[in-house]
Amino acid sequence: MHYFSSDFKLGILGGGQLGKMLLYETRKWDIQTKVLDTSKEAPCKIACNEFVLGSLMDFDTVYNFGKDVNILTIEIENVNTDALEKLEEEGVKVYPQPSALRIIQNKATQKLFYTDNDIPTSPFTRFAYTSEIEDSISNGGLELPFVWKSAQFGYDGQGVKVVRSVSDLEGLPNVECIAEQMVNFKNELAVIVARSTKGEIKTYPVVEMEFHPEANQVEYVICPARIDEKVAQKAREVALKVADKIQHVGLLAVELFQTQEDTILVNEVAPRPHNSGHYSIEASYTNQFEQHIRAILGLPLGNTDSKVAGVMVNLVGAENHTGNVVYENIEEIIQLDGVTPHIYGKKQTRPFRKMGHVTIVDEDMTRAREVAQKVKEKIKVVSKG
Template identity: 85%
Template sequence: MQFFSSDFKLGILGGGQLGKMMLYETRKWDIHTKVMDASPEAPCKIACNEFVLGDLMDFDAVYHFGKDVDVLTIEIENVNVDALEKLEYEGIKVYPPTKTLRTIQNKATQKLFYTDHGIPTAPFTRFAYTSEIEDSIHNGGLQLPFVWKSAQFGYDGQGVKVVRKMEDLQGLPNVECLAEQMIGFKNELAVIVARSTKGEVKTYPVVEMEFHPEANQVEYVICPARIDATVAQKAQEIALKVSEQMKHIGLLAVEMFQTQDDEILVNEVAPRPHNSGHYSIEASYTNQFEQHIRAILGLPLGKTDSKVAGIMVNLVGAEGHTGDVVYENMADILEMEGVTPHIYGKRETRPFRKMGHVTIVDEDMARARKVAQEVKETIKVTTNKSQ
């Protein structure tokens, strides 16, 4: 099939920042794109060939959208899988495959997949409803503290809460969920695995993630991770095992814990380009978005090595600010060497909403980390007035 400057049409479900950055690559290669999102102000709208307004969880909307494309991919997991399954049955190429997506969409199913396939993960208990947890604690079946996770629809720090005392259960939605044992870890790591339709597989270097303690969002992604080579090799091997067992197509971001004993436990995965790979736009030979396009179209995978050390800083909305976004001190960070900001195109900010990221590249990791801290302390995502 001819993909470039042709009648070929790539469909993308989801019009957020991940889709927008994917479109940088499709425009580079003149691949015709069609995007669907529920927001008329979706960041993808300005860069795709066709934009469709629609609910990603609506069967008819997803099905009719997919009938008009040659290959269909996602930039967010929360999509109607029944519609994708029907499209797949009717011959539309859907990547990741619906079987993979079904496993990943539900965190309880995902965790059971790990235990069934011998993939190390934190011990957990599955509950049909959050209301069942209190009885389990009183009866000795579950011990505090633990991490509560909603089985579905959680992302960017939503649907996750550390429960240290009974009062922490108050206000949690009464939904299917997990109670996961808290792990004393040294580092949170991630490995992105690329798998093409032709069976070619490549991994990106292990990255280290530093999280915001309140928002439960990544603040910094550091590549390469500052860990021992043997630990890095173990993380790569486990990520490859997850990839092989899930048989995904495209990218699979595998998030992991490095325990105090240097064991690697899989936390969760995402079957798409991921926040932990944004550094690759400036720091890698082949960035993650181009790699995803290569993989789902069956093109040769690109080189995943880094050209230089890279650190990514997430730009999130400041606390106390909701409304039209203002990026304060942008000129100041642009004066710093090796700094590249990416603004996602969301006109309205709110506390902890992902609004952009900044990549810092340098041959010296320590210097890059220092600049990253300066960037974090300098740029502010606010509004004209606090709310």
């Protein structure tokens, strides 16, 4: 099939910042795109050939959207998999496959998949409803503290809470969930695995993630991770095992814990381009978004090595600021060597909403991390007035 400057059409479910960055690559290669999103102000709207407004979870909307595309992909996993399965049956190529999405969409199903396939992960208990947890604690079936996670629809720190006392359960939604044993970790790591329709597989370097203590969001992504090579090799091996068992096509971001004993445990995965790979736009020979396109089109995968050290800083809405967004001090950070801001195009900010990121590249990792700290201190995402 001819992809470039042709009648081929790629459908993308989700029109957020990940989709926008995917479109950088499709526009570079003149590949036609059609995007579905729930917001009329979706970041993707300005860059795709065709934009459709509608629900990603509605069967008819997703099915009708996908009928006239050649290949359908996602930038968010919360989509109607029943519609994707029907499209797949009718000959539309869907990547990642609905079978992979069904495993990943539900965190309880995802964790059971790890235990069934001898993939190392933290111990957990599955609950049909949050309201069942208090009885389990009272009866000695569950020990405090633990991490509560909603089984579905959690993202960007939402649907996750550390529970240190029974009172911490107050106000949590009464939904299917899991309670994970707390992991005493040294580092939170991630590995992005690319797997093409032809079975070619490559991994990106292991990255290190530093999290905001309150928002449970990544503040910094550091590539390469500042860890021993033996630990990095273990992390790659575990990530490759997950990819092999899921048999996905496209990108799979595998988030990991490095314990105090240097054991590697899988936290969770995302079947798409991921926040932990944003550094690759400036720092890698082949960025994660181009790699995803290569993988789902069955093109040769690109070089995943880094050209320089890279640190990514997330730009999130400041606390106590909701409304029309203003980015303060961008001119000041642009004066620093190796700094590239990416603004996602969301008009409204709110506390901890992902609004952009900044990449810092340098031949020296220590310098890159120091500049990243300056960027974090300088730039502010606030609301007007």
